[in-house]
Structure formats: structure tokens, C-alpha cells
Amino acid sequence: MPLDKDYKMRLEHVRRAMPSQELIYDVAELFKVCGDSTRVGILCVLIGSEFRVSDIADLVGMSSSAISHQLRILKHMRIVKSRREGRYVFYSLADRHIEDIFRTAFDHVVGEYCDE
Numbered sequence: 001m002p003l004d005k006d007y008k009m010r011l012e013h014v015r016r017a018m019p020s021q022e023l024i025y026d027v028a029e030l031f032k033v034c035g036d037s038t039r040v041g042i043l044c045v046l047i048g049s050e051f052r053v054s055d056i057a058d059l060v061g062m063s064s065s066a067i068s069h070q071l072r073i074l075k076h077m078r079i080v081k082s083r084r085e086g087r088y089v090f091y092s093l094a095d096r097h098i099e100d101i102f103r104t105a106f107d108h109v110v111g112e113y114c115d116e
Contacts, residue, residue: 050092
């Protein structure tokens, strides 16, 4: 059975809209970094607010050094940002997109569990 014209048009549209391999790789790296439960916990703490390392560690239930290590990874990937205020460094999400991604992910997982 030959493919209809609409199908071929959709195929061509997707072919033209495909992101570059470099962009696909970068997005995959973002998800790899966010695929760690400790980092997800840190990001949950930072949704809508900013905190010091010691406070994040307390909320996540880990040592400050372990949290600092994870924050370095997240900062390198531009997922979190920091700002200094006196002797304290505060961390927050780098932009609204990160918050949106995680809210969507939690909505998806909760929706899946609710549907069972």
C-alpha cells in the first residue's frame, strides 16, 4: 500500500524540523544529569526558592560536602546558579524552564500512579 500524501508531508516536515545531533546530545546530557535521585531532591528544594548549601543538605538529608559536589555538577550544566551575599552562597534554579521540566515530570509520574 503506497503512503498517502499527508503522511509524506508530515515526514518531510519532521525531517526539516529535526534538531542537530549536537543539540540532541546536549538534551540527553541534561536528562542524564537530572537522572540522579540526589540531584532531583536538590532541584525539588530549589523550586521557587533559593537556599544555602547547609540548608539544602539538611532538607535532603545529606552532608554539605555531598550537596556541594552535586551542586557543582548542576551548576556546570547550567541547571542551578549561585549568588553570594556576604559570606553565604545561595543556590537557585538557573531559569524557569528547569522548574517547568520538573513540575511536568512529577505531574506525569503522579498521573501514571493515579491511573493504575
